[in-house]
Amino acid sequence: MKIVVTIVGQDRVGIIAMVSNILAENNVNILNINQNIIDGFFNMVMIAEMSESKIKLVELQKILCDKGQDINLEIRAQHQDIFNVMHRI
Amino acid sequence: MITIDDVLETNRMITENKLDVRTITMGISLRDCAHPNITKFCENIYDKITSSAEFLVKTGEDIEAEYGIPIIHKRVSVTPIAIVAEACKTDTYVPIAEAMDKAAKEVGVNFIGGFSALVEKGYTQGDHILIKSIPQALATTELVCSSVNLGSTKAGINMDCVREMGEIIKRTAELTRDREAIGCAKLVVFSNAPGDNPFMAGAFHGVSEAEKVVSVGVSGPGVVKHALEGLKGADFTEVAETIKKTAFKITRVGQLVAKEASRRLGVPFGIIDLSLAPTPAVGDSVAHIIEEMGIESCGAPGTTAALALLNDAVKKGGLMASSHVGGLSGAFIPVSEDAGMIDAVACGSLSIEKLEAMTCVCSVGLDMIAIEGDTSAATISGIIADEAAIGMINNKTTAVRVIPVPGKKVGDTVEFGGLLGYCPILPVHNQYSSEAFIARGGRIPAPVRSLTN
The missing domain is CATH 3.20.70.20 (Anaerobic Ribonucleotide-triphosphate Reductase Large Chain)
Incomplete structure (x- = not known):
């Protein structure tokens, strides 16, 4: 199952490292990273494969969300299909 | 990708x-x-x-x-x-x-x-x-x-x-x-109640339905309004195209949820109801879409045309996004559940009479309308008869959900709570009696289906 991790918030050192670490610890494989910074605002979309993951998506969501809140970032992890169905026929 | x-x-x-x-x-x-x-x-x-x-x-x-x-x-x-x-x-x-x-x-x-x-x-x-x-x-x-x-x-x-x-x-x-x-x-x-409507209060499992089905009602008036905000002054072809594209996206999400729910529950997928269902929350209003099209306040002349375009474009956009469409499908206009409608009633722009006209082109009918508690049963029956006649002649679903709140008068507001919202009491402007008409009883015969003018 592929997931999309979205990170939105104020830019700072180490955001990608932090998220990548959490994913690696749980055996979630990053497939693609897309990011940009608009007016100091950090936007990142990461696509990852979690079929070999140690934990369930809802558990990963909670870890990412809690960690994000500590440093004022909004981090969401969603099943990829919601984006596929909306934007691809 | x-x-x-x-x-x-x-x-x-x-x-x-x-x-x-x-x-x-x-x-x-x-x-x-x-x-x-x-x-x-x-x-x-x-x-x-x-x-x-x-x-x-x-x-x-x-x-x-x-x-x-x-x-x-x-x-x-x-x-x-x-x-x-x-x-x-x-x-x-x-x-x-x-x-x-x-x-x-x-x-x-x-x-x-x-x-x-x-x-x-x-x-x-x-x-x-x-x-x-x-x-x-x-x-x-x-x-x-x-x-x-x-x-x-x-x-x-x-x-x-x-x-x-x-x-x-x-x-x-x-x-x-x-x-x-x-x-x-x-x-x-x-x-003309459909047997596969997933929305309350009118949902029931029709007699021609399967043993069990899972159906999904989508929503999203806020998304349609946002899409139209970028189209100031654009003509109606462009407005309709934009609503169709937005409805398509909304419905695809509904289809995904329906298929997934059906798979996980082991129950067949029934239908998607392509509806714009408002809530009293700010930014979730059908009236505000109509106002975004250029009507100063919902209920002003032009409102019925705006709603007709909206209703039709939502269906056209949603149809291709779902494998099975049914239910009520269109734009709902429940007064107490729509922040824009509530404001329009409060400022005197929207009346029951205008709402009746709007029900000729919306997905259902006179919905969540609070009226004075001493409104007579015959007057309520008269409202029901009018609404049923619109549905019968136009081959569409119509409905009446009016709430005659005991002790309340025009000028009062009723709070239903939650998604049922709140509503100023709407006046029934015409105070003449329908008593003798309603007392007749019997059946109004089915209408002719040709010579339609």
């Missing part, structure tokens, strides 16, 4: 424009529950509902979390009780409503629909008992919704039932007067 813009657009729709899936509704047939003993019958329906829908709420919550899309309601609809309870030797169906309420609470859904009768051509004994039980049933239960279909394009209008429903609505208001007549918010009178 999905782009960053695609992801951000979807998430903006969810977080800022309040895109959600309004309801996952499981339709359950109760046709195998019939029993002459009402206690045994109640046990049968309780067991069937609780075993069928045991995992409905949990499944909805799982899908909601995994895809990051809010699913607001999880609900159950059942075969019209007047049909399945008919074999019971009893003169009241109130205990059946109580059993439905208990089952709904057990599985954790927030409404159960189907305390219903289909009487467009005539009453059976069961229909009579059910309709007479409605006021008490809605007063003693919390989650049960009731509906009565009293007209159709094929059968005409049952005017005996039109008369009776005026009185039933008054009685229901009276029995729930300590709660702002909330019973009436759970009671809909239909013409």
Whole structure:
């Protein structure tokens, strides 16, 4: 199952490292990273494969969300299909 | 590959424009529950509902979390009780409503629909008992919704039932007067009611439906309004195209949720109801879409045309996005559940009479309208007859859900709470009597289907 991790918030050192670490610890494989910074605002979309993951998506969501809140970032992890169905026929 | 813009657009729709899936509704047939003993019958329906829908709420919550899309309601609809309870030797169906309420609470859904009768051509004994039980049933239960279909394009209008429903609505208001007549918010009178509607209060599991189905009602007025904000001054071709594209995207999400819910629950997928269902929250209003098109306040001249375009474009956009479309499908205009409609009523721009015209082109009818408590039963019946006639002649679903709030006058506001919202009392401007018309009874014959002018 592929997931999309979205990170939105104020830019700072180490955001990608932090998220990548959490994913690696749980055996979630990053497939693609897309990011940009608009007016100091950090936007990142990461696509990852979690079929070999140690934990369930809802558990990963909670870890990412809690960690994000500590440093004022909004981090969401969603099943990829919601984006596929909306934007691809 | 999905782009960053695609992801951000979807998430903006969810977080800022309040895109959600309004309801996952499981339709359950109760046709195998019939029993002459009402206690045994109640046990049968309780067991069937609780075993069928045991995992409905949990499944909805799982899908909601995994895809990051809010699913607001999880609900159950059942075969019209007047049909399945008919074999019971009893003169009241109130205990059946109580059993439905208990089952709904057990599985954790927030409404159960189907305390219903289909009487467009005539009453059976069961229909009579059910309709007479409605006021008490809605007063003693919390989650049960009731509906009565009293007209159709094929059968005409049952005017005996039109008369009776005026009185039933008054009685229901009276029995729930300590709660702002909330019973009436759970009671809909239909013409051309669909058997696969997932939305409350009018949902029931039609007699031609499968054993169990999962249907989904989508929503998203905020998303449509946002899309139109970028089109200031654009012509209507462009407006319609934009609404279609937006409706397509919204519906694809609904289709995904429906398919996933169907797979996980092991219950066939029924239909997607392509609806723009507002809530009282800011940014979730159908009236605001109409105003975005250029109408200063919903109800002003041009409103019906704007709503017609909106309703049609939502259907056209949604149809390709779903494998099976049904239910009510279109734009709802429930007054108390739409922040823009509430404002329009408060400033005097929107009246019941204009709403009646709007129901000729919207998806349902006069919905969630609070009126003065001393409005006569005959006047309410007159409103129902007019609305049923619009549905019958135009081959569409129409409905009436009015709430005559005891003790309230024009100038007062009623608070129903939650998604049922709040509403200023609307005046029924024409105070002349419909008494003698309604007293006639009988049937209005089915209309001719050609020579349509």
